[in-house]
Amino acid sequence: MSAPVLVLNTGSSSLKYRVVDADDGTVAASGLVERIGEPGSRVVHAVDGEERVVEVDVADHEAAVAAALDAFAAHGPDLAHLGLVAVGHRVVHGGTRFSEPVLVDDDLVAAVHGLAPLAPLHNPANAVGLEAARRLFADLPHVAVFDTAFHATLPVAAHTYAVPAAWREAGVRRYGFHGTSVAFVSRAAAAALGRPIEETKQIVLHLGNGASATAVDGGRSVETSMGLTPLEGLVMGSRSGDLDPAVLGHVRRELGLSADDVDRALNASSGLRGLAGDNDVRGVVAAAEAGSADAELALDVYCHRVRAYVGAYLAALGGLDAVVLTGGVGENAAPVRARALAGLAHLGIEVDAGRNDAARGPSSATRISPDEAAVAVLVVPTDEEWEIARQTVEVVTAAAGPTVGP
Structure with a gap:
């Protein structure tokens, strides 16, 4: 080594x-x-x-x-x-x-x-x-x-919440997460496309127990779904994702829940678990195939949210070269990948059924879209530890300064 x-x-x-x-x-x-x-x-x-x-x-x-x-x-x-x-x-x-x-x-x-x-x-x-x-x-x-550093490039309009000034001064804004994962897979996706990352527009879908979407323009994060905390955005294993904030007051009045009760429920008892009783996508897919209406609804909601973010981020990017799927679900759950990106052919986004089914836990970047599709759909295994190691060595090398020759 x-x-x-x-x-x-x-x-x-x-x-x-x-x-x-x-x-x-x-x-x-x-x-x-x-x-x-x-x-x-x-x-x-x-x-x-x-x-x-x-x-x-x-x-x-x-x-x-x-x-x-x-x-x-x-x-x-x-x-x-x-x-x-x-x-x-x-x-x-x-x-x-x-x-x-x-x-x-x-x-x-x-x-x-x-x-x-x-x-x-x-x-x-x-x-x-x-x-x-x-x-x-x-x-x-x-x-x-x-985790948040990759998203430091978010434009002001993208990271600013429309809340009182005192809240913003207290740090209330969008920060974004999964940054090391997005940095790694977006660079790997650009390499798979044979193009400099500075010339690519990508939507990275990190789908795992935690899930996020990020619009990456030229290697820079310009939109991301997670916010002040990792709760916002896509439906996740046990997190709700996007929610009307008025829900907090409503359940406090109607159900007598405290703010801490609501916070715990939104983070630990919502998402797939709240809809289907299981935070593991594998169990939800199996239950849906066995005829569970709750599991079928959970997958519909999960995939609808992904599809909606893809459309929104395509608009934010003003064009798109690749949709990149990573994380435990993104890398392994072929049925969820197909379902989440279904109906987007008019945007140039298609999934080839055979390629998609074959790409289960691939060891390297794998294309699952047809060759003729305008947008490449790639499954890229993430490696956050390698990314952390790479960034660590860059910092240590820079701190040591240039090597002086004889």
Whole structure:
């Protein structure tokens, strides 16, 4: 590995990790520490396609990073011999302050803590993970890569909400998420088209348990569906997506729900789960095929929302070269892809049934539209860890300055 990076993705009760080469995406090992601070915590460590599961008490995030290091020591590879060049961290929310990846220092950690009101479920855990990793990897540079940073190019009209000035001054605006994923797949899609990304117009549909649409013009985000938080936009596994804000007052009056009750319901009990009782698209598709009216409705609503955003973003872009599907659903759910893009032939968007059915979990960018279609429809596997590693090395290299020759 020429530029190995340890990538850490710290959640409130979990830690995902991967050692990946920033140059070619080669993975030396990956893993997951689950149920941090809870009974039944464990480490799942994968090397060369083989998983090893270790039950271990993980009291906090520092213990989680230490448990991951123990897994490397026990099952390989030897981190000391890999020549790690840096540690890259996924941080969910950078607010308006961070529009690009940055080296981690005490001020950066304090800033991530300070942005917690914008991402209360994510940023506190991200900050704790930063602190723990810096103590355990004190000799390596650390870089924070923000989910929101890719969307810093949104035009003012696209990121501004029509709300009172005091709200806007408090940070209420559209930020957008899934930025590292969109950056990776939009670049891969341009390569698959054989064109510079600066010359392409793309709509990227990141469809997973969380789902978003982004209009990418010349490699820059110009519209995106997620907003202040990841709740806005498309229908998701357990999130409602777009909703009339007057619903909040209505259910408080009619059902006696508090603001916290509504927030939890919209994030955890809505979306596909709210419509069909299952937040997993695979289960919803199976139930619909078995005759469930609720599941059929859930798919109709889900796909209608995707199709509506595609039309809106085509208008925003003023033209379109590719629709790019990624994420767990986008990469694997052929029936959902076909259904979501049905009826758009008049816009040049078509799906070839045979190609679509064959593209289940493709290993590289795969075209599922007819050759003669005006707009390419591509399935592109995302690799956020590789993107984080790549951006991490760019920051570290820039900070080191130019190499002085003899």
